[in-house]
Each structure stands twice: as C-alpha cells, then as structure tokens.
Amino acid sequence: MAKAKVLSKDEVKRVMRMADEGCNGLRDKTALSLSIAAGMRIGEICALTIGDVRGLDGKAVSIIHLTKNQTKGNRSRRVFVSEALGKLLNAYLATISDLGDDRAFIRSNRTGGHFSNVTLSTRFKAIYLAAGIATSSHAGRRTFATRMNAAGIGMATIQQAMGHANIATTAGYCWVSDDQLANAVNVI
Known part of the structure; x- marks a missing residue:
C-alpha cells in the first residue's frame, strides 16, 4: 500500500x-x-x-x-x-x-x-x-509529522505528538525534501 x-x-x-x-x-x-x-x-x-x-x-x-x-x-x-x-x-x-x-x-x-x-x-x-x-x-496525519520534522523538531518529540509506541513508526511518516537534504549537507 x-x-x-x-x-x-x-x-x-x-x-x-x-x-x-x-x-x-x-x-x-x-x-x-x-x-x-x-x-x-x-x-x-x-x-x-x-x-x-x-x-x-x-x-x-x-x-x-x-x-x-x-x-x-x-x-x-x-x-x-x-x-x-x-x-x-x-x-x-x-x-x-x-x-x-x-x-x-x-x-x-x-x-x-x-x-x-x-x-x-x-x-x-x-x-x-x-x-x-x-x-x-491519512494524508493529514502524515503532513503533520513531516512539517514538524521539516521545522527541526526532534523525532522523539514528533513520536510523542503522534502517539506512537515505536520511534521507527514515526520516522516512516516523515518525508524528507530535497531542500532539507541540501540544507543538511551545507551545515557541515
């Protein structure tokens, strides 16, 4: 699916x-x-x-x-x-x-x-x-998690906000954009 x-x-x-x-x-x-x-x-x-x-x-x-x-x-x-x-x-x-x-x-x-x-x-x-x-x-819930991730909110905080027992489940909700990847490599 x-x-x-x-x-x-x-x-x-x-x-x-x-x-x-x-x-x-x-x-x-x-x-x-x-x-x-x-x-x-x-x-x-x-x-x-x-x-x-x-x-x-x-x-x-x-x-x-x-x-x-x-x-x-x-x-x-x-x-x-x-x-x-x-x-x-x-x-x-x-x-x-x-x-x-x-x-x-x-x-x-x-x-x-x-x-x-x-x-x-x-x-x-x-x-x-x-x-x-x-x-x-489910798009709304996935959008919520991804926006929090894009704003730099930590995965443990997003996990609590989503009500997930497992942080791996939370990570699966968070889509990473090309802009986020470009910004991440430029931090180094």
Whole structure:
C-alpha cells in the first residue's frame, strides 16, 4: 500500500476551501484540521466528545486528553492544540446546540452521534478529491509529522505528538525534501 501524500501549504489551503464549501463546512474543516494541525488519527477524531474538547470555561482546551479507549494501541495520550486550531474549535463549538459533555464533537447530521471511522475516512477522501488531490484520509496525519520534522523538531518529540509506541513508526511518516537534504549537507 502506498504512503499517503504529504500536502503542501497550498494544497492544505485548497483542501480547507473545499471543506468549507459544503453544507457542513465548519464541521469538515474542523475535523480535517484535527488531522493536519494536531496529527490525530481518524478513529481519535471520531471518538472525541464535547467534554474532551471544551474546558470548564466553555472554551476549547489547549490539551486534549485521549483515553486508552479513544486511541490506537490502547494507550492514553495528549494532543496539544495550537492557537489557530483552538480558534477553529471554539468557532465550531459555538455552532453546536447540544453541548452535553458525552455528546459527539464531530457528529453526523443523520444520527447526531459519532461518525464511524470508515464514514469519516470516506468524507476526508472525498474532500481531498474535490480539491484535486488523490490521497488517503491519512494524508493529514502524515503532513503533520513531516512539517514538524521539516521545522527541526526532534523525532522523539514528533513520536510523542503522534502517539506512537515505536520511534521507527514515526520516522516512516516523515518525508524528507530535497531542500532539507541540501540544507543538511551545507551545515557541515
């Protein structure tokens, strides 16, 4: 199976524009941003509840605490939220009518409940295709890891941000560009 594409900044903008155009634009844009800007897995996004994302002050939290039941590998982990992602989470929270802590954060219009992993993955792929990008729903997560690597973030830090048990798994997510290679040899 081929690896998911690493999205360029322009491609991310195009994907977000396409997500925003749909009737559930803010929801889709928020879900995609959790993948691209926070490195969350599809299953983790599907499992999020209002209580995971909203703090006691009613605003988005700066750290999302995922339980072992919400993650792959049955290990709890923390997801750190950037300021930009926090603003988007707050905007989306403001549109949700039923804010019970146990309610799905990214919810289906049809059921009002959690998306299945397959349904959200299919939604992501459709948005990517509408933006002219043929890739899997995993592209956001791979983009997150690669961008952190390109910014000079250490592999151990990226491993923690991704929630990987093995650093070799993390390394497989990080694509290295020709510019990075050229810069690396010029450091010596």
